[in-house]
Amino acid sequence: MVETSEQPDLPPDVALMWGLRDVTRRGPKPSLAVEDIVRAAIELADAEGLAAVSMARVAERLGNSTMALYRHVKNKDELLVLMSDAALERPEPLPEGADWRTGLTFWTAGVLAAVRRHRWYSQLPITGPPAGPNNLAWLDSALGALKDTGLSEESKLGVVMGLMTYVQGEIRLSMELAEGSAGNPDAFSRYGATLARVVDPRQLPALAEVLASGVFDEVVPFDEADEADFDFGLQLFLDGLAGFIERTCPPDAG
Amino acid sequence: MVETSEQPDLPPDVALMWGLRDVTRRGPKPSLAVEDIVRAAIELADAEGLAAVSMARVAERLGNSTMALYRHVKNKDELLVLMSDAALERPEPLPEGADWRTGLTFWTAGVLAAVRRHRWYSQLPITGPPAGPNNLAWLDSALGALKDTGLSEESKLGVVMGLMTYVQGEIRLSMELAEGSAGNPDAFSRYGATLARVVDPRQLPALAEVLASGVFDEVVPFDEADEADFDFGLQLFLDGLAGFIERTCPPDAG
DNA sequence: CCTCACTGCGTATGATCTACGCTAATTAGC
């Protein structure tokens, strides 16, 4: 394990993500860097899914032995943490002079786009609050979208956490479902039929009514339906936020 | 594997969750039922976490051999699917005569309470749209809360999916963070210090401002802060929904 | 030049999931 004695009070994985290591070290030059390991792991996950990411396969891809990785990474969990920050990359800057609503909409679309480039992202465990450079850059970007609202810092943070919660739910629901439907293409076209077979109108009346309305019979591609639903919910949230901002910081009371 | 020839067009795991199996079968009486397996797996996960749920440990808990389980469950993934429905149990019925807002608030609290009884829930993979009896009962309950709004069935479904997305995000963020902070108690009290160490005000100005405001210095128990943030976001969503309902179905235009 | 921290790696251990095939139990049909 590489020591990070320069930042003794930082959690070791955080120090790793920020590239804070000793500059002068004895012994042989490392022929491997954490960044290489993380990059190889991400490529492997992109190509063959997260389940294919084993220490052995990552090492093989780097032309090293399995155990060599453990000099740079405490264990596999730490590797996953590093992957979760590296996969996000940096956010594109918000459009200049945009109001908070377009800013947050832009931000949300950006997060989803970034995450969708790595279909395994939703399967990563969440081990702590955002602490890596990319994660914090996204957090900063969302907070920046709210800078002209006049909200308190605490409120801004609350708003952003609410939005992150909603986005996180979308990531999990839509991405894992998309993964599942990839391996099982007609699970979705059959969904209406499955429900019809199983739903008893006396026990689940409201659901039976939705079924009877035929919403599930339309054959809409999964992605489109999903995006429409996401946008709908996002607009509701932003509508509510607009009300909150007006109530808290009336524009003419400045 | 138990055949489910009565419902040949249902996915096998769905049939299992609904208990649709052959009534008359040849061969020895099964000494084991899927329900037993699922219950044992849930007890094990409750006691020792999801990682402790291996086919061997579940079988051991039942006094059977490992391979005996495979007569009742196709593979471990299917067992996880069954666990994810069984863990939810049935929703409590909505309070009689409640309006949609109290109904949905009640529903949301119920989902979170049900899920929090099994701390491993958030780590389960999502393999398909809700199809088990408990999942569908919850879905029905949420739809039922909207029955007096006059919204179209399609809109109701959209609203519920938006709410489920937000709740799903909360489940994932708060539960996995809670798990993480259990094994690492002061990771949260250190969070402010970690950020202070790592955030450069020139690179992350908005985040730096939040940090400077001292929000992260307050020592609030994780659960309380989390619940407050969740409620705040939920209210924003419901505020937005109120506007949508008024716009779509004005009460005096009925 | 010597010391010794450090890198890479071989070996080994203990889990894990699960394919396969055997034996014994039970029932359907006669």
Add this chain to the structure above:
DNA sequence: GCTAATTAGCGTAGATCATACGCAGTGAGG
């Protein structure tokens, strides 16, 4: 009741995995 078909439970074994441990060689500090 007899026979054949079917099924439950399980033992064995293979493949894959994470990772503890210790050794050999490297190269910087003294």
